[in-house]
């Protein structure tokens with residue numbers, strides 16, 4: 001395909017503003033998917049996405065489009081050769097290749113969006129007419145601007161009776177500086193005006209700028225592991241081209257391989273002989289070792305190829321790649337069945353290929369066996385990984401006690417101290433909820449940095465410990481604002497934290513998976529609550545159980561579960577045989593499930609109900 005007729009673009013928006021639904025309409029208009037084969041949110045192929053109704057991964061698709069629209073760029077004589085202009089004038093209708101990448105909206109998956117944008121020249125910035133600008137609208141807008149993308153502002157869901165088209169368009173003008181005439185009003189659901197939007201994609205977005213005659217440079221913007229094909233790399237060809245059979249190199253990993261197949265998704269996998277400058281597709285090399293390919297790496301022809309010799313004077317510059325976001329929330333991850341440890345290790349390795357932000361180190365618990373400490377980008381990310389491990393690897397895992405990423409450093413006084421991450425929390429909310437939002441933030445150690453009002457909403461920013469996320473600030477703000485508030489954050493600094501170790505002991509034995517670091521001023525109540533909960537979830541045993549909450553080595557609370565009568569039948573007089581059997585059976589079962597250690601005996605279910613409260 002001639003480069004001038006390629007458009008690479010993303011759809012970006014806050015959660016649920018209708019990105020995947022708009023992608024559906026594009027797939028229909030371009031006949032990529034026949035109407036009778038259409039499923040809602042077609043690109044959300046992942047079963048977890050389908051069940052939850054949210055997009056969790058970027059999803060590229062190639063569409064063919066036939067139109068007579070003349071791109072804006074053709075009006076600029078500097079950018080176009082006369083020859084191309086003549087061609088367009090002569091032949092009114094042109095074939096275009098549109099590479100669309102649907103993106104997730106949730107803040108935990110922002111890294112998917114930033115990688116997507118690096119593979120595109122433009123994006124549709126979608127805003128729900130009933131919601132207006134929300135946190136990720138702003139975050140993704142900024143990211144797109146940073147990457148110099150051309151944006152098309154679009155207001156969606158105009159079919160809804162409570163659509164506030166005028167208000168939202170004012171917001172777009174006020175907050176981002178768009179012109180009124182630029183904004184396109186659509187309903188992704190009914191398809192109203194979506195044709196005009198597709199024409200605007202061709203007309204307004206630039207074609208890819210790479211050079212065909214240069215040495216191949218392809219950006220690996222995502223990858224997935226396939227049991228049969230090995231590592232499948234999603235590539236945006238920046239310069240040059242890739243052909244089937246080419247010998248290629250993954251530049252930073254210095255790994256060489258042969259291109260066995262080139263495919264693109266349209267909407268099923270279609271094999272292709274080549275991927276030329278500006279195109280997007282999947283490269284399959286048969287590499288099975290997932291460590292050999294890295295998202296963000298540059299794919300190129302191998303050093304001694306004929307091409308390289310011809311261009312030997314030219315210095316090869318790899319593409320800049322990505323800054324991988326730092327995971328902020330850490331969970332212990334254990335297989336439910338301790339025998340699955342090795343399989344869990346393999347599964348995590350495969351998953352990190354497709355989910356580069358995931359990090360893990362080994363960890364051991366005397367109650368749960370061998371496992372990992374895994375770093376996630378947020379709580380939703382952790383939930384989704386748990387579900388993916390179940391779905392894709394058929395493996396049940398446990399997530400234990402979340403903690404933020406603490407750092408141990410020397411404090412100014414020279415002593416070793418714990419430092420915790422602080423963030424700038426930004427809350428977007430309709431004006432009516434500013435009061436309740438402030439109450440919640442102030443109750444969570446928040447210091448107000450800024451409050452500004454826009455057309456229909458307000459933006460508050462707070463300085464706050466990041467750990468408030470794992471203490472549920474998201475859901476508190478959602479309920480205080482009846483679901484309307486949305487959040488974004490950036491980590492600003494690490495500050496010394498007054499933390500102490502809270503442990504729970506049963507008959508003097510500390511239960512490692514229940515220990516955590518807590519703020520000193522909250523530690524006693526944390527210890528009390530935990531001890532109480534454990535008391536309520538532990539069954540009686542044939543011996544006395546003493547539960548202690550311990551803060552920094554000092555016992556701060558004590559609970560007791562009295563022993564239970566040895567003879568479960570003692571109280572029953574005469575009678576019912578079936579009931580007796582049942583009782584005896586229940587006692588037997590309980591025993592076989594016990595995890596015994598030293599003088600204590602804790603049924604696994606009781607422990608898990610404590611451990612998994614946040615997982």
Ligand SMILES: Nc1nc2c(ncn2[C@@H]2O[C@H](COP(=O)(O)OP(=O)(O)OP(=O)(O)O)[C@@H](O)[C@H]2O)c(=O)[nH]1
Pocket residue numbers: 013014015016017018019020021022041053054055056103104105106156157158159160186187188189190
């Ligand atoms: N009435 C109406 N509903 C819409 C429109 N567009 C999307 N929806 C609905 O809004 C909900 C969210 O749509 P999605 O397309 O999944 O939104 P998304 O932006 O892809 O969401 P994430 O990927 O989770 O960020 C779905 O229930 C859609 O049916 C529209 O134009 N009108």
Ligand SMILES: [Mg+2]
Pocket residue numbers: 019020021041044054055102103104105
């Ligand atoms: Mg979606």
